Amino acid sequence: MTTRPAIAVTGLGMVTSIGTGREEFWNALLAGKCGFGPVRSFNTSGYSVHLGAEILDFDPRTHVARLNPSMIGRSSQLAIAAARLALADASMDLGTIDRSRAGVCVGTTSGEPHFIERFDDRYVQGEMARAGDGFIRGYPCHVVPGHVAAELEFAGETMMIPTACAAGNYAIAHASDVLRAGRADIMLAGGADCFSRITYTGFARLGAIAPELCQPFDRNRKGMVPGEGAAFLLLERKDEAMARGARIYCEIAGYGLSCDAHHMTAAHPRGEGASRAMAMALKQSGMAAEDVDYISAHGTGTPTNDRLETIAVKKTFGDLAYKVPISSVKSMLGHTMGAASAIEAAVCALAITHQQIPPTMNLHEQDPECDLDFVPNQARKCNVKVAMNNAYAFGGNNSSLVFTASAA
């Protein structure tokens, strides 16, 4: 782009297993609070693992005002809550905006899985004839951005980008393009996924779920912990944000998206695609590797992910890889699937704002193959002007976003 407008992050809202809303969430992260517990939303007695990161205290009625919360799925409820929190955080007066120029872009892994799960319950019970229209009205994943837009009466582009566990990053990247192209004035961009039996069953079958603890980059790590959550960033063109006197957390400087084209569920053994995404993000941002002050890792806690992610960071950063602090908040709130990278994007924005990095918790004995600075167990105060948010997904999808401190 010849004139590339700067994109500002002006609002943050999230619902997670360790806290709801920016302040509560950030304080929980700095305190190293973990959101794990035995799964409650379905019976796991037939499984060999029982750990999950569910949000226990969520009442949709406190957030969903215009729509009927009982008519929409849990991912939509979580998304609406996060969206309303982000708008409130941005002090955005909805009365002043042109709703036809306000859009929503969401990433997800499963959309509204509870609807297909109920469909399947009925199927095995031979009760399909009673299914009614709830399934088709509630299930297709694009209803999530639709419900957010309907709740807020946004009438611009609404889009779902279901690129699995990297989806939040894809949604934020696209929303920044929509603003740069002048297709909208404000965009809510983020991710949402509710706790899903299907997802849990699959990861349990892969042997990827940790029995007791999520401990990314630890020598004894045993897997990830499936979770749920939602987060939105409110994005505006920087000049317009400044004109309305908005607080600017940071800017989205650029992104890189690539595909391994190697394996559906395993990352490339030499970190080829992930490294390419990081390099693209740096190039688009006009940044060099030495400019990066913090990396928010994908860091799921599975033996393979953490080892290959370390390789990919080294491939991109060379010797500098040992100097840049890296942390995984999945050690605290589990893997929230399509919401994860959106939540982690908010973490990058907050790290830049507060000049502080949340820790990788439960990291007691560092894996010699993961020999970088993973900010173990203790939040760290340090200079963060540039933060990179990495996320990877089934399908070999790689994504990197670069956030930078905003010069006035």
Add this chain to the structure above:
Amino acid sequence: MKRVAITGAGVITSFGDSPAKFHSALCNGERAAYRLDHSEAGVSVCRQGGHIGSFEPEQYLKGKPLRPLDRTGRMVAATAKLALENSGWTVEMLRGHDVGLVLGTMFGSVHTISEFDRRGLTEGPSYVSPMDFANTVLNAAAGQTAIWHNLRAINSTIACGATSGLMALGYAADLIRYGSHTALLAGGADEFCFESFCGFDQAGLLCRCNGHSEFPIPFSAQRSGFALGEGAGLLMLEEWNAAVERGASILGEIRGHGSAYDPAGNVECGTETITRAMNSALHDSGILSAEIGCISASGNGSVAADRNEAVAIHAAFNGSGDAVPVTAIKSMVGEALGASGALQAVDLLQTMQTGVLPGIRGLEQPGPEIPALNLCRDKQEITAGFGLINSVGFDGNACSLVIAGASPGL
């Protein structure tokens, strides 16, 4: 801003596997819809539908095991092969250049997802297949296709219901116009399966659920719903200069697009929203409505959506809507969901190339609430430099895209 050349296309449809065969079948008024008798899990229904009975993935996808790909994945990988071949991208060229994929889909494969879950329920969670789990993610078809064809640039999946395919084309076009991408496969796919069929049927959206016409007849006084179809369509989009440089034959150009959402919707998409999407696509293209030579409407036989779209076309064309010929290929293809917009785009390119626009099969008397439009009852000879494509979702999404054909002026 860079220009977006269309250098090839691939389709898997119930009318065959090439854009030319597809177009000629539509011009001949063939109908994919046939009677389906579905009896499963205590549900018994009999409706029109558009299942591709003859799809044989082995015909297109050779040399590697097909087992990791589900049916949707196979349809998309096969379509990608056809589009790559059609645009002259060889395996060697793909080794040296990062090509990307942007796939629109409404459901991914809800059949794969549901079967996986049901196996867990009936046989126990340890008896599900890890290979099937990989296909339960909504971006599975795009990922599998990237692996099959070695597509290493962006790999994105766009889900916007029935507008997914057209939204994916717009998304990909912008990556080329404003970004650094030079070659992207883009389009959409959805398969016909029990799960989606059952869902639409129970919601009363399929033809003859609650009306009189057994067939989907867009804009007709007799319309009573749509017939569920299936298919896949992909266009090869390339940055104009790069396409010219490699000597590609250019079939057309994506000139612009626009989308809008009806927040009052969730059941249907209002007229104002559809008009807004069309106007925004025209504005983005830098052309006037008077320059549009043909319209490929979203019309699929739905009672409310067809009326709203017709009123919106009338409004966007300032009352001169009765001059522009309008077709609605879902009268033959059925509602192919995520594939629809891409299949409409493939057909409109063929239309502009051959100068023949397919008619709306079965249309005799438009509904009394349909404003005066030039609805083509039969195929019609036309000369069009620019064509407009509409996609209207069941739940508030509207998207429009403007393409230029490879006419002499291009």
